[in-house]
Amino acid sequence: MTDTILARDLSTALDAWPGLRVLSLDCFDTLLWRDTHAPQDVFGALGAPNAHQRVWAEQRARGTATLRHHRNEVSIAEIYAELAPNATADARAAMVAHELATEARHCFGFAPVIALMQTARARGLMVIVISDTYLDREQLGALIAHAAGAPVRALIDRIYCSSDYGVSKGEGLIGKVAAQLGVRRDAILHIGDNRAADLVAGQKAGVHALHLKQFGTTTEQRLRLEAATSAMIHPGTAIGEAADVPAAQPHRAAIAVAEPGIDDPAERLGYTTIGPVLRGFADWIAREAATLRTTCTGRVHVLFLMRDGHLPRLVQDAVAPDGISHAIEISRFTATAATFETEDDVTRYLEGEAGSSADAILTQLLFVPAEIAVMKRGLPAQGAHAALVKAIRAPHRMARILTRSRAFAERLCGYLRATVAPDASDTLMLVDLGYNGSVQNQVEPVLRRALGVAVAGRYLLLREQDMPGLDKRGFIGARHYDANTLEALCGNVAVLEQLCTAAQGSVVDYTADGHSVRAANAIKGAQSETRDAVQRGAIRYAREAVTPIVRASPATDIDVQRRAAVSxxxxxxxxxxxxxxxxxDQFQHDVNLGGGEVVPLFDRAIAQRGLRQRGLFYMRGSERMYLPAELHGEGLAVKLTLLAHKRFGLALKYADFIDRTITLPVLIADGRTVDTATITATPTHDGYFVAPIPISDCRYAIGLQFGQLYEWLQVESAVFMPVDRFLSDRQRAGAEEVAAVPTLEGMEQAGPHLFRCEDRAAFMMIPPPPRADARAMMLAVVFRPIVARDAVDTPPAGSARAIMEVAR
Structure with a gap:
């Protein structure tokens, strides 16, 4: 018979032992759960004392009890006597009451255990609680009532606390309780979450015992990483701010019940991760809509912007099935296309598109393919953007843009009339993932002017790039997080977008009778199937999130949900x-501009190349869709470094990552002469070094005298690139690189990237590449020492003629 039980199996826990007379339960993390990662996290919400002071006081109290009274268990009164030795008894009593009230706010009854208690009472069993706690019987009973409700407290016949007895369960408390009850020990079943204190101690006392296994190993790690991430995102409470728990995890209970039964990894991702984020967002949206209804004269229409608003809307409908929401297709493309009222509007658009392709610009300005082809044919190789702007601003073309944009705006408004039918006094509440509210920025003036409506934007994540003064709020926004945190969250948001989107192309126009016109969907069917499974899991979590939670005060704590969602x-x-x-792994990201552009979500090979070539500095400026995914396999330290850099906006330079160097001797040949020099190679990642060697205008061949330093080494790569590209903060692995073609003298290749140097004279000769332009070039060689040469002497002079021949 197993001695472990999962939360989902608690309903049958009594069936294995006929003749039971007593159901004994642990309290914390069995009957009462907290909406935090660890018990001590609740102390973070105390304010005064702070969490560290509270922990230190308990440690001192236990030490005192051991020395003076030969017991390890203490009361909360003894803890606060150590914490505030000079306070009055009334002041300490108030501090104790504050802690108990804080515990009650963050504790809840675990529904599967409560259902088990109800079953036990229905079968005539006595229900008792045995807890290792600094609370006494009355305090613990009151906490259960305040947190889970009086009906739950009424299910419990007796409560036994270690602080009352001076011994813990591991020290024999369960046996003492069994003796007091006066029943056969094999008629008692004890269940608790601590294997040592509940299972082992219960079996030692002679009672039946089960270990309530809350989570599997993978889930425990995921929750632990969430708590670690939260500690970096929420590093502390500033003076004057309301205190809150540092690692909020209200989703623990639902995950404990459901996750063991979810076999599909995609559905599991949706349930355990995407669901908790969007459930908090849904509760906040419901509250924001209710607030708007109290201030607006007309109706409030909740409009989820497609495509990224697809899953948030499904979650919203699962949470509030009686609410009315609409799926509205307004993309950045259509919102922008409807805004060209004047020539100044077109000019402002062009000013912000200097780096965009001619096709994207002209399509956005509503030129048709034949017109685009004509305009592109006349563009020069140099100064193409300026020439394109001049062509666009020709009077006949400008008139065409303005006329088409006004017609486009009329079609967009017709689409909204057909879909929503707003009155002039109504408010359109635009809901989206975020992050700048660009659609709202563009379309709000159009909607106000044409429909007479007010517009409010509500976003999961809001990080505005300017201050437009519009009605915008973010569930995760500047009211709660600094700019660095918001920027860090926006940096990898593509993964969330792809999991939330609808399996349809982006809207690019509207018909005269009020229907949307979409571009083709560029995403493959397999990705859509995976996304559907993720979305099923998220919707299921939204429906089940509060099912295992029993609270005396069921009001939703939006702040706790927000902190949990961010973590x-x-x-x-x-x-x-x-x-x-x-x-x-196989996901692609489709850029929502109506052009069908698709890029891989992540590519681990690119990250490994970047790290070995530039080290951790590579992460500073790397523009990737989902960089941390690419860093998988490079160690937790690398990913934590990235998180810290992004979260705190660390202004680090390349030199800050260098803590040791290698002086590498090299030969420099220009076809006539050979000179010697040394190059400083700097560490990158995983034991690799990079040697950057200037070659001017592709004039010099370079001989790397590895034999002087090493018997064995790895050469990861040797590439030529412009000097300014190598020195740039904005890294693009592989960009503007030309692979070197080396020859070996006294070196042999023993395997992929692995080389043996026969003697100290061994070297690798690399001729320069063909000259492409006037930019200064350099050779970047990435290598890793394997076996150093014991004695480093002056190498034999060698044949200058041989070196010259290799160089040629």
Whole structure:
């Protein structure tokens, strides 16, 4: 018979032992759960004392009890006597009451255990609680009533606390209780979450015992990483701010019940990670809509912007099935296309598109393919953007843009009239993932002018790039997080977008009778099937999130949900789990501009190349869709470094990552002469070094005298690139690189990238590449020492003629 039980199996826990007379339960993390990662996290919400002071006081109290009274168990009164030795008894009593009230606010009854208690009472069993706690019987009973409700407290016949007896369960408390009850020990079943204190101690006392296994190993790690991420995102409470728990995890209960039964990894990702983020967002949206209804004269229409608003809307409908929401297709493309009222509007658009392609610009300005082809044919190779702007601003073309844009705006408004039918006094509440509210920025003036409506934007994540003064709020926004945190969360948001989107192309126009016109969907069917499974899991979580939670005061704590959502989202973005990456491995990201552009969500080979070539500095400026996924396999330290850099906006330079160097001797040949020099190679990642060697205008061949230093080494890569590209903060692995073609003298290749140097004279000769332009070039060689040469002497002079021949 197993001695472990999962939460989902608690309903049958009594069936294995006929003749039971007593159901004994642990309290914390069995009957009462907290909405935090660890018990001590609740202390973070105390304010005064702070969490560290509270922990230190308990440690001192236990030490005092051991020395003076030969017991390890203490009361909460003894703890506060150590914490505030000079306070009055009334002041300490108030502090104790404050802690108990804080515990009650963050504790809840675990529904599967409560159902088990009800079954036990229905079968005539006595129900008792045995807890290792610094609370006494009355205090613990009151906490259960305040947290889970009086009906739950009424199910309990007796409560036994270690602080009352001076011994813990591991020290024999369960046996003492069994003796007091006066029943056969094999008529008692004890269940608790601590294997040592509940299972082992219960069996030692002679009673039946079960270990309530809350989570599997992978889940424990994921929750632990969430807590670690939260500690970096929420590093502390500033003076004057309301205190809150540092690692909120209200989703623990639902995950404990459901996750063991979810076999599909994609559905599991949706349930355990995407669901908790969007459930908190849904509760906040419901509250925001209710607030708007109290201030607006007309109706409030909740409009989820497609495509990224697809899953948030499904979650919203699952949470509030009686609410009315609409799926509205307004993309950045259509919102922008409807805004060209004047020539100044077109000019402002062009000013912000200097780096965009001619096709994207002209399509956005509503030129048709034949017109685009004509305009592109006349563009020069140099100064193409300026020439394009001049061509666009020709009077006949400008008139065409303005006329088409006004017609486009009329079609967009017709689409809204057909879909929503707003009155002039109504408010359109635009709901989206975020992150700048660009659609709202563009379309709000159009809607106000044409429909006479007010517009309010509500976003999961809001990080505005300017201050437009519009009605915008973010569930995760500047009211709660600094700019660095918001920027960090936006950096890898593509993964969330792809999991939330609808399986349809982006809207590019509207028909005269009020229907949307979409571009073709560029995403493959397999990705859509995976996404559907993720979305099923998220919707299921939304429906079940509060089912295992029994509270005396069921009001939703939006602040706790927000902190939990940020922790879950940041953990997925920066510390993804292997099973999550397996789900996302084949995902592609389609850019929502109506052009069908598709890019891989992540590519681990690019990250490994970047790290070995530039080290951790590579992460500083790397522009990747989901960089932490690419860093998987490079160690937790690398990903934590990335998180810290992004979260705190660390202004680090390349030199800050260098703590040792290698002086590498090289030969420099120009076809006539050979000179010697040394190059400083700097560490990158995983034991690799990079040697950057200037070659001017592709004039010099370079001989790397590895034999002087090493018997064995790895050469990862040797590439030529412009000097300014190598020195740039904005890294693009592989960009503007030309692979070197080396020859070996006294070196042999023993395997992929692995080389043996026969003697100290061995070297690798690399001729320069063909000259492409006037930019200064350099050779970047990435290598890793394996076996150093014992004695480093002056190498034999060698044949200058041989070196010259190799150089040629």
């Amino acid at each position: 879950v989202l940041a953990r997925l973005m920066f510390l993804p789990m292997p099973d999550e990456l397996a789900v996302l």
